[in-house]
Amino acid sequence: MSVEVKNVTKKFGGFTALDNVSLKVESGELVALLGPSGSGKTTLLRTIAGLEFSDPGNAQVLFYGEDVTHIPASERKAGFAFQHYALFRHMTVFENIAFGLRVRPKTTRPPEDEIRARVDKLLKLIQLEPMAKRFPAQLSGGQRQRVALARALAVEPKVLLLDEPFGALDAKVRKELRRWLRQLHDEIHVTTLFVTHDQEEALEVSDRVAILRAGKIEQIGTPEEIYDHPASPFVYDFLGNVNLFSGRVKDGAVVIGETHFALGEKTGENDTAAVAFVRPHDIRVTRTPSGPALAAAVIRSNAAGPVANLELKRLDSGELFTVQLSKEQFQELAPKPGEPVFVELKNVKIFADDYSI
Numbered sequence: 540m541s542v543e544v545k546n547v548t549k550k551f552g553g554f555t556a557l558d559n560v561s562l563k564v565e566s567g568e569l570v571a572l573l574g575p576s577g578s579g580k581t582t583l584l585r586t587i588a589g590l591e592f593s594d595p596g597n598a599q600v601l602f603y604g605e606d607v608t609h610i611p612a613s614e615r616k617a618g619f620a621f622q623h624y625a626l627f628r629h630m631t632v633f634e635n636i637a638f639g640l641r642v643r644p645k646t647t648r649p650p651e652d653e654i655r656a657r658v659d660k661l662l663k664l665i666q667l668e669p670m671a672k673r674f675p676a677q678l679s680g681g682q683r684q685r686v687a688l689a690r691a692l693a694v695e696p697k698v699l700l701l702d703e704p705f706g707a708l709d710a711k712v713r714k715e716l717r718r719w720l721r722q723l724h725d726e727i728h729v730t731t732l733f734v735t736h737d738q739e740e741a742l743e744v745s746d747r748v749a750i751l752r753a754g755k756i757e758q759i760g761t762p763e764e765i766y767d768h769p770a771s772p773f774v775y776d777f778l779g780n781v782n783l784f785s786g787r788v789k790d791g792a793v794v795i796g797e798t799h800f801a802l803g804e805k806t807g808e809n810d811t812a813a814v815a816f817v818r819p820h821d822i823r824v825t826r827t828p829s830g831p832a833l834a835a836a837v838i839r840s841n842a843a844g845p846v847a848n849l850e851l852k853r854l855d856s857g858e859l860f861t862v863q864l865s866k867e868q869f870q871e872l873a874p875k876p877g878e879p880v881f882v883e884l885k886n887v888k889i890f891a892d893d894y895s896i
Contacts, residue, residue, distance in 0.1 A: 541565050542698050542730055543601040547593045549582055556582040557593075558754035564698075566603070567728040569721075571741035574751035575777070580734040581702055583751070587732065588700050589615045602697050618691030618729075622703040625687065626675040632686050633671040636661055639694040661689040664723065681712040685719070692727070701733035705740070713737070717744045738778050742766065750774055772890045775816050782822070782860040784815040784884070793889055796855045798831045800884045813889040819863040823883040824849065824872060832881035835860075837874045842866065849874060851882065 542564045549557040557579045564570045572580040585591040587600060589612030600608045607615050626635050634641075636658045640649055649657070662668045665685040675683055684704060691699060704720070705713040721744050724731055735741050741748045742762040749759040750773075758770040769775035786795040793800050793815045800815065825832070835851040838859065842848075847869035849862040862882065864872065874880065 541601075541603065542587065542732070543599075544583070544587060545599040545601070546596065547583070547586055547598045547600070548596060549579075549586060549591060549593055555754050557586070560754070560756060562749060562756060562759070564730055564732060566730055569724050569731045569733070569744065569746045571745035571748045572732060572734045572751060573736070573738065573741040573748050573777075574757075575736065577753075578751040579754040580736075580751055584700050584702055584732060584734050587698070588612050588617045588619050590619075616694070616697045618694060618696030618699045620684075620687045620691045620699075620701045620704055622706040626683055626690075628675055631672050631674060632667060632678070633658055633662070635675070635686055636689045636693050639690060657693060658689075661693055664692075664726070665689045679712075680708050681716050684708065684716060688720075688723070692729070696729065699729045699731040701731065703734055703736070705737075706735075713740065720744060742778075750777065769888070772814075772816065775888065775890075780819050780861060780863075782817045782819065784817065784858075784860075786813055786815050786889075787811065788813050788889065793887060795884075796833060796853070798833055800831055800887050802887055802889060815884070816888045816890070817884050817886070819848070819861045820846075821885040821887075822860075822862045823885065824851075824862055824864065824868075824874070824880050825883065826872075826880060828881040828883060830883055832883045835880055835882050837876055837878045837880060839876060840869070840874055842869055851880070854879070 543562070545561050547557050547560045548555070560579070560583060562583070572583060574580050582591060586593060589607070589610060593608070598608060599606060602615065627638065630638065637654050640654045640657065662671055665688065667682060667685060670678065670682065675686070678686065688704070705716050708716065717740050745762065747759060747761055748765055750757045750765065752773055758765055758774050765774060766778055769778065775781055784795045786793045788809055788811050789799070790809065791802060793802055793813060795815060834854040836854060838850040838852050840847060840849045845866070847864045847866060849864065850859060851862060852859050
């Protein structure tokens, strides 16, 4: 009971949107397709939906083991929700949700009482029962998106496909809706893929995340796996701010300037050039180092928000880098511009073979 694509390639003129992509989504799983613009996320989703078709070759799209590669979208039983809702303005919320059922051929159309019961159940699920008779113009953006999702679910799809479902909403509403989507998925367990460019959204909502780059899947795994064990510099950088320090691998450590720092799971070959990747929250700032440290100077600080951000400059090379501290750490340190400090690097990762981003 899964959705699977095998060896899918799709070109638009001279542009390769998908390059021999394979992906399997288990039954009941919620998988995010994450990546920058032009990475192939939406093209992959549309290929699964049947709105695009792979270039000639040995590509396959399978719904629960059934080959649907050449079946049109109308026959794939996939629910699709877009960023811009696409609700019918002249129809009430109730009729928008019921639309996919009412337009079925008479032979497959449910009886009217079944349609009404199914829509009522969905209205309760999306928590919009009192608004059944309203029109889309009378709803907020978040409410419209919930109606769009309910309409996609009304036809009891084999798979639910969401293309930037919250992209047109403001940050606060996005946070509320992604919590709601996760709760909804846990209730109905429909196999779901959703496209997003929002890293936080993908990591918070999904069971697994597939990161795409230039038409290929760079890495797929649970949010914890891809954040804690990125497979490439691109993944490491794409999932959050990162500082890069040039150095050399030596005896299981990386030498930055004249200081040796312990490495994580990647070590590379001994005595080779490497770039050390360190997230801002994995840097300790102190006036008296307790271990290997680099000398730096405080350039500026910003304590607005849940964490404090510092910009520092290495005294040996002049390179700038950023550090994140908790409010308590920041208040205890009380750094001042121009003040000399020491930084200790934790959870250092290197990519000795390919460190381009």
